Amino acid sequence: MQNKNLATWGDDEKYFFNLFALAALALVALPVGIACVILGFGMGDSPCIMCWHERFCMVAVSFVALLIVRYGFKVKYLASIIFLTCLGLYDGFTHYSLDGTYGGYLDIKQGFGLEILGAHTQFWVVVVHFFIFLFLGVILFLGKNVGSIMKKSENGEYGEVLPSFTLGKIAVVTFVIIMGLNLIQAFITAGPPPYLASATPSRMSVDPSKWFWELDHWDGFEIDYRESWNPKLPNLPK
Structure with missing residues (x-):
């Protein structure tokens, strides 16, 4: 089935898919882009291994949103966004409970x-x-007639792929650029396979002599159950 031109779409389709393109663009350009470009390259912040997983969830959600922009609104894409967002929330709450501002046990x-x-x-x-x-x-x-849009997408009534439109193209180009910068940052801070990101990374630097790559996390997941890093002194004999 041939693709329909965007001009022949109803206003409902135009509005709906533009909203998803805008959402994908905002997600990859703002939190992911700021974390990589401003905090990373600009301020030398290096993501830890958990930070990378959290960023992956944001990138994956944005990527699935772009799949909707390109292939239509399908159940599998909606389910993927919900699952990835739940995973991102779980990662965020777990990470914050360990290193959070208000008393995470690792953060002193x-x-x-x-x-x-x-x-x-x-x-x-x-x-x-x-x-x-x-x-x-x-x-x-x-969105209007969302059920109808999903049904048409599932049945391939829009064609094998949706026609390109301006906001969708901008979202895709932005995604590619931000992912390229993230790949550079990942190589600097985590290294190529089989190296993994560090739990306590050093500051990001373009100086290769300051790059630190490690394999520690291949040894398995370990939890430190130690108490405060500043324990009270024992009652020593006088």
């Missing part, structure tokens, strides 16, 4: 993420994924 005010408006970046992971759910609800609420 040495950092583990730059602060934005007084909260570490781990906290903003939770905020971003919460807003993904919120914006998904807004898109489904504002």
Whole structure:
């Protein structure tokens, strides 16, 4: 089946797919782009291994949104966005419970993420994924004839791929650029396979002599159950 030209689409389709293109663009350009370009290349912040997984969830959600822009609104894409957002929330809450601003047991005010408006970046992971759910609800609420659009997408009535449109092209180009910068940052801070990102990474630098790659996490997942890093002194004999 041949693709329809965008001009022949109804206003409902144009509006709906433009909303998804805008959502994909905002997600990859703002939280992912800011974390990589401004915090990373600009301020030397290096993602830890958990930060990379959280960023992966945002990237994956944005990528699935672009699949909707290209192939239509299908059940498998909607389910993928919901699953990835739940995974991102789980990662964010777990990470923040360990390294959070207000008493994470690993954080003794040495950092583990730059602060934005007084909260570490781990906290903003939770905020971003919460807003993904919120914006998904807004898109489904504002979109008209969403059920009909999904049915047409599943039946291939729009064609094998959807026709290209301006906002969709901008979202794709932005995604490719931001992913390229993330690949560079990942190579600098984590290294090529089989190296993995560090739990306590050094500051990001373009100087290769300061790059630090490690294999520690291949040894298995370990949890440190130690108490405070500043224990009270014992009652020594006088």
